[in-house]
Amino acid sequence: MNTTVYLKIARDVIKAHFEHTVVDKDTLIDTYPELKIQRATFVTLTLNGHLRGCIGSIIAHQSLIDDLVSNAESAAFRDPRFPPLSLNELDSAKIEVSLLTKPELVTYKDAEDLSHIIRPNIDGVILRVGNYQATFLPQVWEELEDFDSFFTHLGLKAGIGNDPLSYHPDIYTYQVEKIKEA
Structure with a gap:
């Protein structure tokens, strides 16, 4: 699987928030079955080279798709260190997805x-x-x-x-x- 798909999923999840829609996880899983595997992720957002949000899971406790969706939403809108991301910021924000090994x-x-x-x-x-x-x-x-x-x-x-x-x-x-x- 091309791991850049994870970046697209994270960006699509954040975009969906502004559009009041949801990402179709079932279709993604049908296309990329490895998204069903339990995996811990972190999603990091930067804006102009500075941290803008970073939320993740240390221990794998849900499917990769669920962890990625949850952490993308949280990094953008629920990181207590920052106000929620604005639509204007999303255009300039860079996204990084980290897939963690077991601690x-x-x-x-x-x-x-x-x-x-x-x-x-x-x-x-x-x-x-x-x-x-x-x-x-x-x-x-x-x-x-x-x-x-x-x-x-x-x-x-x-x-x-x-x-x-x-x-x-x-x-x-x-x-x-x-x-x-x-």
């Missing part, structure tokens, strides 16, 4: 050990301490290039402060296949 628990002794395990630009990271959790896709390494900065920001996102590794959190890694509009 794997990382065994590590301390921050130094973890710094040798985590692979920048390859690994997405889930940090979990009790009820606090946050994730960064591998693409975040493009902006937070060093290990310390990456984990400082991840700890802040999780709500546990700028030294999250002092809690010896559970760390999971995953990889993504990203499909991006030119």
Whole structure:
């Protein structure tokens, strides 16, 4: 399957919101049966090179088509960091779809050990301490290039402060296949 179809689906879902229609998932599944497979996705929107919305699933819990539709709608209209996307913005927005692998628990002794395990630009990271959790896709390494900065920001996102590794959190890694509009 040509994965650029995922980009078209995401854009069509957002467009359908403005047109008060829905994407015909059954027809898409008939054409692309692999859309029935359970898969976790993230949909990221950028506008003029800046983040405009990003919502996704860490764990596969529904079909790829349902996850893609839900996350495209949420990234465009329900990301709490941004107002809902406008129709004018949609014309200029770039869409990226990330297909996630299953997260794997990382065994590590301390921050130094973890710094040798985590692979920048390859690994997405889930940090979990009790009820606090946050994730960064591998693409975040493009902006937070060093290990310390990456984990400082991840700890802040999780709500546990700028030294999250002092809690010896559970760390999971995953990889993504990203499909991006030119």
